[in-house]
Amino acid sequence: MKPKKMIRLLVIAVGAVVIFKFVFVPVRINGLSMEPTYHHGGFTFINRLTYLTRQPRRGEIVAIRTSGLSVMFLKRIVALPNETLAIDNGVVKINGVPINESYVKTRAAWQIAPVKLSENEYYVIGDNRDVEESRHLFGRVAAERIVGRALW
């Protein structure tokens, strides 16, 4: 192989590692908590640059890291820092006002007493609200746990 071609291949390989590790992290979806937006076995990328220039917004789907990036939780932000969230009969209320969640197709009668978020916390829930509260992982998450935004 010619040196020029080898260097070109090396640059592509290094570029791919940098892009897929630090910019667009590929994730395979496991589980039903984000149905019908994401299906079990689906695939997306996490854009790690989104929140370098701005704060996460309500309605955005974000990846939440564990001790590393091998396992991440994909959830939707429903409440922002310093807001008070409550869920009444499945309807999410922010500071006492119900929010429009067009991405939720069916909802069980979840009941969550008002929770006041700190200045460093977001409240995240999956789109699949058709399951019992006890079987759905949702709640407060620290801002530093948010890795990035789902690309689609």
Added chain:
Amino acid sequence: MVNRKITQIVLLIAIIVGAFFLYRYLFPSAERQIIRRLNNLATDASFAVGSEGQLKPGQITSGLFAKRVTDYFTRDATLVLEDIDGYSRSLTGSEEIRQSLFAARSQLDSLIVAILDPQVRVESPGRSGQVSATARVSWEEAGQKLILSARELSIGLVKLDRQWFISRLETVSVIKR
């Protein structure tokens, strides 16, 4: 002449790299010892029983399984496991841990454990350590398809007789109610 020199340099680099990895394997740091120990625990905690509950060749009974996994813990170890809805359960002492493992092994058809992204912090000069890691667990219940779960763990270890043992293991709630 130039080609010979390049070959010599490449060979020298290969020897240095090989020697580095051999040294790391033979004389692992405390961090690497802990990671190796946790990976061994994950391997020993994984099993797959054949259809109708019979053991596959080379497999061990529930009792031996429970003892083998319990051997990774100190006698006074504490496990604090929290469900996703915040319900918490704790196990104290190796006997209680052994009994729970025995029950779990008897009820499940298979269990595959992997310890991912361990972040190790060694304290009090190589005698205790703290690990933040993610456990990915999949299992099969009564012939039902595989269920997958992942939890972040906070693991405290102590070194006794040149071996690392888990003294405390608790789940970390990344998303809290």
